[in-house]
Amino acid sequence: MTESITPAAFHRAPGVEAWRVTGSGPHAVFTAASLADAARLVAPITAAAERFDVLPDIDVRPEAVVVRIPNRGDDGIPAAATGFAAEVSQAAAGLGLAADPSRAQTVGIYVAQHSRADVRPFFLAALGYEELGETDAVDPLRTGPQLAFNPIDGDNPGRGRTHFDVFVPADHAQARVDAALAAGGRLVDDAHAPAWWSLASPDNHGVDIASWTDTFD
Template sequence: MDESTNGSGWMSPGAFHRAPDVSDWRVTGTGPQAVFTATSLAHAAELVAPIVAAAERLELLPDIDLRPEGIVVRVPYRDAAGIPAAAADFAAAVSRAAAERGLTPDPSRAQSIGIYVAEHSRADVRPFFIAALGYEPLGDTDAADPLRCGPQLAFNPITGDSPSRGRTHFDVFVPADQAEARVDAALAAGGRLADDSHAPAWWSLASPDNHGVDIAAWTDTFD
């Protein structure tokens, strides 16, 4: 990976986190994101113009989710190459602007949700889900909401049902420093640990009625 933080090129999550002034940000399954809390909708909206200015200067296309509670800023993955190298400079600029406006970073609230749709090896269910949900193909095996509002879908073949697990489960991508707390909370709420052999990259949990949820932290640390 190109670890530069200026100009063209791509970087890994590890390289992104080694860049200066990005401590407010975490990398989830859809790319780098930051959450800044606010006192009102108008307060949160003060960050929109600086975000747009930084995006235009660095030629990035971020997503902005504006709410009365705060603002979520994302640099979404738009292809499989990785995180745009300019994302680190963008993240630093947004964090500076947020601090100047009294918006408080809350990295613990960064997350993205995906749905892992398992299919038998002779089935191809992706066209059905794309049509039913109004999604678009993403790569060779996934699908995504064209406005990036809904969860991404991943389609992977299986040869049979896994014991004690549903065939479809949620992937919850959280910051690496929040993953174990999220796992503990889910277990305390009645969940069951199905598999921790891949921890701390991810933990596989099951609800009391055996619906699967993977708590994943690897997207925040991958190099």
Template structure:
């Protein structure tokens, strides 16, 4: 079994200040001025991945490059720290600036009656794969991860969902304030700063979560 580390252990490693940990693992966003500039980071990412035995996801856009290290079933691979430091060094040498304010991942939390199992339907409809006992994922990790959890005593046949928005711990309060200023309503902050439960003006649920960035 490969050695794994916690988010807090990841952040204590040298050279990873550009990175944050979300629901999809350690992630960094490096701003770019063109697609050509962004593509220049791809070769160093590939070289670092091969050197440290990491399998990252790389999203290249004209505005930025997003690099993620998907966690395994047991957590973040320990080699992610050396990989992240190498990628940051390469980005800095290319003159690309990190932008932690753009780091995030989005998940969909499907709440269902305790006697129901909606996961097979969503897996089939979205072309997803089952993950563990309660989740489902896009095989290419492009779409949001789904979590299915029962609500004991809830009304049968009443589907309920909300979005989980995972952001860096140092960005979460500002994201909450922005959502409230845009007409949102604070539903529950008893778990803050791990997460805040918000509702839109029409009562669509959104959790702003930062616990993935701080867990030890």
């Protein structure tokens, strides 16, 4: 098994200031002026990936390059991710691509299984997803949201049973919560803040704003 580290240990490494750890692993966003501008970072990312034996996901858009070191199975963050992240950050700076940590996020869907029904097989078939561990499901190419399944007894009167998990950087979580509340949401539970806040939309759909993945040690 590859040696793994915690999110807090990742952040203690030098040169990774542009990175945040969201629900899918270490994550950085480097802004660009055009698609061609963004594409210039692909070759340095590829070289760093080979040097550190890391398998990143790269999303090249006209506005930005999104780089993720995805969690593959239950192994967590590979220790080599710190060197890879530092080298990518240095390459981006050399190309004039500024980091924007506030735009790093991942979204998951938490599917409540009423009366403890096993609904994962249905979602795997309907979405073309694959099993992840004993409870989750993932898009094989990691482009769609991860699903987590939670057996429940009865209904939760506070909000709908299925909700979104939005994983954001720890230093931007409170601002995201404040923005959601200002946009008409309501606070359901902040007992676990700043690890996560449970919110509800005006029509009672649930959203958890979570930052614990960025700080866990």
